Amino acid sequence: MHRLIQLAEESSLRENPLNFEIGDTVDVHTRILEGTKERIQIFSGVVIARSGAGVRETFTVRRIVAGEGVERTFPLHSPKVAEVEVKRHARVKRAKLYYLRDRIGKATRLTERRAKTPAAKTKK
């Protein structure tokens, strides 16, 4: 990558990297603006993908709402993503868990993996 592009992106990168892995069940805290007031909205689900690199990196969280699968993709370095809280680790064998889309109910369960250290909680 060109020196200047790196320099340009530097200021947009997150200072403290978010700590989570594919398959984790997470709560994503996003800042949303209501009128003039800012509040935190939480989207919880399973991280099924991370894609891209550098300032363009994103992650996708999937959850089931009222029987319907809902996926949201967040830019990893967005200042609107305040925090990602890891609730549960899972043992997964893939980098992309797209197979979860074809499953419903009990089949979407992932084997829990107990982390050696307590779940890392990161804040920007």
Add this chain to the structure above:
Amino acid sequence: MPVGLLGRKVGMTQVYGEDGVIIPVTVVEAGPCTVLQVRTSDRDGYEAVQIGYDDKLSEADKKRSAEERNRARATRAQRGQVVQLSSKRQKRLKASGVEPLPKADCEPKRFIREFRTNGEDHGCSVGDVLTAGVFADVNFVDVIGTSKGRGTAGVMKRHNFAGQRASHGVKKVHRHPGGIGAHASNLGCSGGIKKGKRMAGQYGNARCTVRHLRVVRVDEENNMILVKGAIPGPNGGFVVVRKTNKAK
């Protein structure tokens, strides 16, 4: 500040604005540019500032120090423009009573352009070095570059024609322009195809200006400016950046 800068397109990326919204930006290395000549209406008939960007050096010269470089790669004219005032030839000229013109005394430049000043006070003199700082309080700029060459292109790519249908009896003319107008003289036309009729031909590799691009950031130290949106040409292509002339 009527004088702009010369530079190079580095590439595109994205940055976050203050409100957390992604801004697509093009990174431009603008400057350092050396003022090579100042045109005056007395001497040249018009007023302009000529600046140059990027040293014209051979690979061997890049490793040498400034004194050891030989300027063989540059043309004779380019060497003349930036000649050292202490050179033998200049001394001889001076001795014979010719008043030496001001010279920048820098390496010959690869990319040279003039900016018309039209009597405005530009505050530049020969040998000055302009940095990206000239855009410090500029909100919008124009960027002039050479667009990517696409060779001979059909009307669909070149002029965004719609082409013809894929089926329903269309035979081998799916990307053709269709009719180009009646041209019999007895029908009130000129007896030929209208001048300027859009057809297939060379596309790209032409001077292209994009006006009114927002300046997102200016980094004087690194001679880097970020402009919102795309600019013409490939990465590494030379561009001219000037304060916008679009009134808004």
